[in-house]
Amino acid sequence: MAERVTPDWIAVDWGTTNLRAYAMQGATVLARADSDDGMGKLASDGFEPALMALISGWLEAGPVPVIACGMVGSRQGWVEAPYRSVPCTPLAEKLTTAPTTGDLSVRVVSGLSQSAPADVMRGEETQVAGFLALNPGWDGVLCMPGTHTKWVHLSAGEVVSFQTFMSGELFALISAHSVLRHSLGGDGWDAEAFAAAVSDAMSKPEALAARLFGLRAGNLLHGTGAPVTRATLSGLLIGAELAAARPYWLGQNIAILGMGDQARAYGQALRQQGIEAMLVDTEKATLAGLTAAYRNAKALT
Amino acid sequence: MAERVTPDWIAVDWGTTNLRAYAMQGATVLARADSDDGMGKLASDGFEPALMALISGWLEAGPVPVIACGMVGSRQGWVEAPYRSVPCTPLAEKLTTAPTTGDLSVRVVSGLSQSAPADVMRGEETQVAGFLALNPGWDGVLCMPGTHTKWVHLSAGEVVSFQTFMSGELFALISAHSVLRHSLGGDGWDAEAFAAAVSDAMSKPEALAARLFGLRAGNLLHGTGAPVTRATLSGLLIGAELAAARPYWLGQNIAILGMGDQARAYGQALRQQGIEAMLVDTEKATLAGLTAAYRNAKALT
Numbered sequence: 160m161a162e163r164v165t166p167d168w169i170a171v172d173w174g175t176t177n178l179r180a181y182a183m184q185g186a187t188v189l190a191r192a193d194s195d196d197g198m199g200k201l202a203s204d205g206f207e208p209a210l211m212a213l214i215s216g217w218l219e220a221g222p223v224p225v226i227a228c229g230m231v232g233s234r235q236g237w238v239e240a241p242y243r244s245v246p247c248t249p250l251a252e253k254l255t256t257a258p259t260t261g262d263l264s265v266r267v268v269s270g271l272s273q274s275a276p277a278d279v280m281r282g283e284e285t286q287v288a289g290f291l292a293l294n295p296g297w298d299g300v301l302c303m304p305g306t307h308t309k310w311v312h313l314s315a316g317e318v319v320s321f322q323t324f325m326s327g328e329l330f331a332l333i334s335a336h337s338v339l340r341h342s343l344g345g346d347g348w349d350a351e352a353f354a355a356a357v358s359d360a361m362s363k364p365e366a367l368a369a370r371l372f373g374l375r376a377g378n379l380l381h382g383t384g385a386p387v388t389r390a391t392l393s394g395l396l397i398g399a400e401l402a403a404a405r406p407y408w409l410g411q412n413i414a415i416l417g418m419g420d421q422a423r424a425y426g427q428a429l430r431q432q433g434i435e436a437m438l439v440d441t442e443k444a445t446l447a448g449l450t451a452a453y454r455n456a457k458a459l460t
Numbered sequence: 461m462a463e464r465v466t467p468d469w470i471a472v473d474w475g476t477t478n479l480r481a482y483a484m485q486g487a488t489v490l491a492r493a494d495s496d497d498g499m500g501k502l503a504s505d506g507f508e509p510a511l512m513a514l515i516s517g518w519l520e521a522g523p524v525p526v527i528a529c530g531m532v533g534s535r536q537g538w539v540e541a542p543y544r545s546v547p548c549t550p551l552a553e554k555l556t557t558a559p560t561t562g563d564l565s566v567r568v569v570s571g572l573s574q575s576a577p578a579d580v581m582r583g584e585e586t587q588v589a590g591f592l593a594l595n596p597g598w599d600g601v602l603c604m605p606g607t608h609t610k611w612v613h614l615s616a617g618e619v620v621s622f623q624t625f626m627s628g629e630l631f632a633l634i635s636a637h638s639v640l641r642h643s644l645g646g647d648g649w650d651a652e653a654f655a656a657a658v659s660d661a662m663s664k665p666e667a668l669a670a671r672l673f674g675l676r677a678g679n680l681l682h683g684t685g686a687p688v689t690r691a692t693l694s695g696l697l698i699g700a701e702l703a704a705a706r707p708y709w710l711g712q713n714i715a716i717l718g719m720g721d722q723a724r725a726y727g728q729a730l731r732q733q734g735i736e737a738m739l740v741d742t743e744k745a746t747l748a749g750l751t752a753a754y755r756n757a758k759a760l761t
Contacts, residue, residue, distance in 0.1 A: 242681075272677075272681055273677075274681065276670075276674050276677075277674050277677040277678040277681050277682060278674065278677045279676075279677045279680055307639070307673055322670055323670065323673040323674075323677070324669040324670050324673060325638070325639070325672040328638055329630075332633045332634070332637050332638060333633070335637075336636075336637055337626070337629055337633060338608070338629065360666075361666075364665045365662075365665035365701075366704040367665075367704075368625040368626045368627040368697065368700065369577075369624065369625045369701075369705075371626040372624040372625060372626045373577050373578050373624075375580075376573075376574075376577075376580045376624070377578040379578075379580055380578050380580065381578060399666045400666075400669055402666035403666040
């Protein structure tokens, strides 16, 4: 149950696995609520009830505008908010209105697409907008670690190009389902093994599938422990990614969106290449982006 | 139920997911039987009943020797058959006897290990022995496609070195569990997309995680079909593997163990590099290897 507050508007970050709502007064968070009603588990008529279950306590003084970003705007979401093609600003002025049964107004932020190489984002564009709102005039490359890590080239307030890597999803798949799953338990971390794996993968990225089996064999034959195995797996994936994303970070001004383990691993790997990246709070960026979208929409009406 | 036959001995190929038994007279197969009682789903006391369920009909004239290879000899199997370290012949004379409750004699073939780079095989050593029995004096490299594809360097009847790649398991994980699972359905195959992906991955193996997400985005933005997506995924994984396994195939005499889709894909990828590889029947090699192990064991007693 959400706290009883009276917001001006409601910010919603709605991804594949989580739904997060914020009761907002201008740019200030009055209350927050979340659930695991992500896009991935909802049918098309399930979005409104899932949202109302979280925010109805905030609507007792009457409906207020809701601004949402993320996979809620995909084809399998509440309403399809069409991709905007880069180069462009991260946010459009126009949002896409979701169908509701009552008098609630829910508007959804569009994702961005790139034709060649084919690429898409949904949700990250709002974080990019928030990052730019918090850091006006910033030019450089934003590294956004996640299931699908994105490298986003920003210049003069526009997204110039971006590239997505499935490294995070590969780490999760290998950890959960592969023959290595028994060798990766716990959350120990060997920083030296990580650094060595980053260097190894940057110079021999083609060896990934052999290195993965080598981790299993090293565990069987030499008793290699989980902290070394986990850090090596992460280093191999991030190292290969850095080798491929070189044009995005070499000689660039870099910020990493995130403060957790994965973001710190990217920071460490970049530090090995002589790059000091600033770490940025993801929730702050998301909320600043949704606030910018709300203000744009309000200015239009 | 197995046919009623009276074998001299019984050959067993017992992997993680399948159990296959053959009633043998010398090197001739009298009957075959199989089940899905693989090592992966059996507790230590489950092996004897699982085997008896398949072969009891073949033992009516009394017990005969059983020779088994594969994961049945792992630490989680029926009995641990210790690894033998390469360089060595693929088969030892001595086998490891599994504990039984009756008078059945079950002996298990040892796997092979390599200390650096750390690597192991179980089951493939028997196929290597069978291949050498069928092709006496053959020197070269055996490519053994599978969940964990192995490249095995053979010289003068010995395994000199080998290297395992998890490419097959990565293909299965990505197909079953990743965001690409919806873009890979059916069994269509685009040979041009495969060839292009092999070349692409050999020259830019570091881009794998980006190419994977690019397949998803290509499906969303450009409607790329499943036959192109599946063949590209396969080509990316096999291409990176060929780049890493180059010392194993460049200028070498190559045979590929297998006749199915995966083996033919490796054959095609090698053909692009100017290598014509012979394709070899896997079951024939396994049975020839188990027959060699049976004869070795018999000569000892």
